[in-house]
Amino acid sequence: xxxYGGCSAKISPKQLEEILKYLPLPEDPNILVDIxxxxxxxxxxxxxxxxxxxxxxxxxxxxxxxxxxxxxxAANSISDVYAMxxxxxxxxxxxxxxxxxxxxxxxxxxxxxGFDKAAEAxxxxxGGHTIDDFPPKYGLAxxxxxxxxxxxxxAGIKPxxxxxxxxxxxxxxxxxxxxxxxxxxxxxxxxxxxMKLLNKSGAEVMKKYNVRxxxxxxxxxxxxxxxKMAKASGVSIIINMKEVPLIGxxxxxxxxxxxxxxxxxxxxxxxxxxxFAPDLDYNLKMLAFDAQTSGGLFFSAPxxxxxxxxxxxxxxGLKDSxxxxxxxxxxxxxxxxxx
Amino acid sequence: xxxxxTKGQLCPAPLIAARKALKETVDGDSFIVLTDNKTxxxxxxxxxxxxxxxxxxxxSEGVWTLTVTKKNGLGSDIKAExxxxxxxxxxxxxxxVVAITSDKMGDGDAELGHxxxxxxxxxxxxxxxxxxxxVFYNKGVTLVAKDSQVIEHIKDLxxxxxxxxxxxxxxxxYKLESSIAVGTLSNMYSIAEILASSGNVIRx
Numbered sequence: 001x002x003x004y005g006g007c008s009a010k011i012s013p014k015q016l017e018e019i020l021k022y023l024p025l026p027e028d029p030n031i032l033v034d035i036x037x038x039x040x041x042x043x044x045x046x047x048x049x050x051x052x053x054x055x056x057x058x059x060x061x062x063x064x065x066x067x068x069x070x071x072x073x074a075a076n077s078i079s080d081v082y083a084m085x086x087x088x089x090x091x092x093x094x095x096x097x098x099x100x101x102x103x104x105x106x107x108x109x110x111x112x113x114g115f116d117k118a119a120e121a122x123x124x125x126x127g128g129h130t131i132d133d134f135p136p137k138y139g140l141a142x143x144x145x146x147x148x149x150x151x152x153x154x155a156g157i158k159p160x161x162x163x164x165x166x167x168x169x170x171x172x173x174x175x176x177x178x179x180x181x182x183x184x185x186x187x188x189x190x191x192x193x194x195m196k197l198l199n200k201s202g203a204e205v206m207k208k209y210n211v212r213x214x215x216x217x218x219x220x221x222x223x224x225x226x227x228k229m230a231k232a233s234g235v236s237i238i239i240n241m242k243e244v245p246l247i248g249x250x251x252x253x254x255x256x257x258x259x260x261x262x263x264x265x266x267x268x269x270x271x272x273x274x275x276f277a278p279d280l281d282y283n284l285k286m287l288a289f290d291a292q293t294s295g296g297l298f299f300s301a302p303x304x305x306x307x308x309x310x311x312x313x314x315x316x317g318l319k320d321s322x323x324x325x326x327x328x329x330x331x332x333x334x335x336x337x338x339x
Numbered sequence: 340x341x342x343x344x345t346k347g348q349l350c351p352a353p354l355i356a357a358r359k360a361l362k363e364t365v366d367g368d369s370f371i372v373l374t375d376n377k378t379x380x381x382x383x384x385x386x387x388x389x390x391x392x393x394x395x396x397x398x399s400e401g402v403w404t405l406t407v408t409k410k411n412g413l414g415s416d417i418k419a420e421x422x423x424x425x426x427x428x429x430x431x432x433x434x435x436v437v438a439i440t441s442d443k444m445g446d447g448d449a450e451l452g453h454x455x456x457x458x459x460x461x462x463x464x465x466x467x468x469x470x471x472x473x474v475f476y477n478k479g480v481t482l483v484a485k486d487s488q489v490i491e492h493i494k495d496l497x498x499x500x501x502x503x504x505x506x507x508x509x510x511x512x513y514k515l516e517s518s519i520a521v522g523t524l525s526n527m528y529s530i531a532e533i534l535a536s537s538g539n540v541i542r543x
Binding site: 158159160176180182255256257258259260261264267282302303304326328329331 | 349350351352354355356357358359378379381382385386389390507519521522523524525526528529532
């Protein structure tokens with residue numbers, strides 16, 4: 001099966017923002033979260049105890065195995081519900097598949113992969129829609145439950161808090177490097193394992209500690225998503241790139257010039273709001289903009305809780321979870337990227 | 340001259356080829372990169388500028404020809420100072436923390452005390468070893484407000500790499516939430532942690 005680039009297939013964030021600002025936002029007091037805060041999903045209040053989280057995401061293949069692609073696409077789609085603190089319940093398949101160009105077994109395998117991951121998340125897929133199109137694309141539209149008072153948003157991080165990332169960074173570089181025969185099989189397997197890994201256990205830890213501000217890292221890269229959080233929360237964020245865990249040989253791939261086009265798009269969008277430390281390593285800088293597919297949760301917590309939270313995350317199997325930065329009062333720039 | 344033909348290739352392949360040529364070229368020498376893709380051209384330009392290579396571009400019939408000249412070194416040993424906005428060099432830090440607990444220094448005349456604390460903060464910038472942290476609490480937080488006489492010196496210290504911590508309770512108490520111009524709001528746990536873990540706390 002052909003491979004493309006997962007979340008790096010996203011439209012440029014700059015273009016997207018230009019267009020979205022001319023679209024009227026619906027006004028309804030029951031809309032608790034919309035694109036205004038650049039959030040991962042929309043939230044709609046049904047009554048005082050229940051709100052619905054809605055999100056969708058789909059992209060072209062990131063790997064050659066159709067079953068694995070289905071798993072990754074589903075984990076990625078469901079992740080937005082976890083990032084908001086919700087419990088995913090139902091989903092619909094969204095599929096584009098070239099029935100005349102690729103064997104229908106691949107179609108079935110993608111769907112099986114999606115069902116497999118959805119089942120693991122406790123999500124029931126109750127329908128879907130397919131269009132004949134090349135290259136294939138797959139994802140889910142997901143609905144989750146959430147308590148209206150317990151929504152975790154981009155707008156909830158506070159100065160003084162520390163920032164925790166639950167998965168290493170580098171899926172974009174590893175996938176691009178693999179297509180060019182530069183990434184090792186071990187690195188690719190590690191990237192695939194991480195992309196398939198649900199953010200469920202990370203979200204449970206966030207809920208246990210009443211985390212209020214979070215996102216998941218996907219197509220806009222670590223720095224791009226951090227910027228959206230800083231904007232929505234009215235704060236600035238410091239990221240220490242040397243603390244950010246990386247997948248396999250992604251640092252060396254960047255050093256060899258293997259920088260996916262999406263990184264430049266993300267850099268172009270975000271750089272005006274970012275202060276780059278004078279001694280910032282160029283490869284680490286570009287990794288901050290690497291488009292992630294099904295990346296980790298990125299959330300803030302008061303420093304006195306960090307130790308316990310990290311212990312819980314490690315116990316839950318998210319062994320790479322780490323503090324990679326902190327939230328400060330808003331300054332001239334929204335993101336401060338250090339070594 | 341070496342010609343790196345990346346026509347027909349999509350990113351990041353042209354970058355990888357250009358990076359390889361850059362690595363293998365000696366300082367002062369040149370090579371040519373060809374591309375027929377606008378995005379690849381944009382990314383190559385960005386990458387080459389970021390890596391301090393000089394290049395000239397000729398575009399003709401959808402093909403960009405970049406003649407690249409390598410200047411002193413590349414990649415990891417390049418210092419970004421010259422192209423990143425505010426210039427900050429490295430300042431040495433000593434193993435001590437400064438706690439500013441009042442808007443005055445010493446007992447006695449209030450006006451004099453206020454002048455002295457300003458001079459003290461200004462003098463910190465000139466020390467051979469800067470403090471690791473400066474913690475502001477009680478009336479000390481008023482020095483960090485927008486209209487404070489010493490705010491520029493505190494901003495400088497932060498730019499020099501000193502971590503500025505403000506007692507959040509005190510900022511709220513003096514109703515300074517909207518006029519804080521620098522620093523990180525910290526709770527008492529963080530402040531206690533900073534003071535406890537420092538070898539020396541200086542309280543002017």
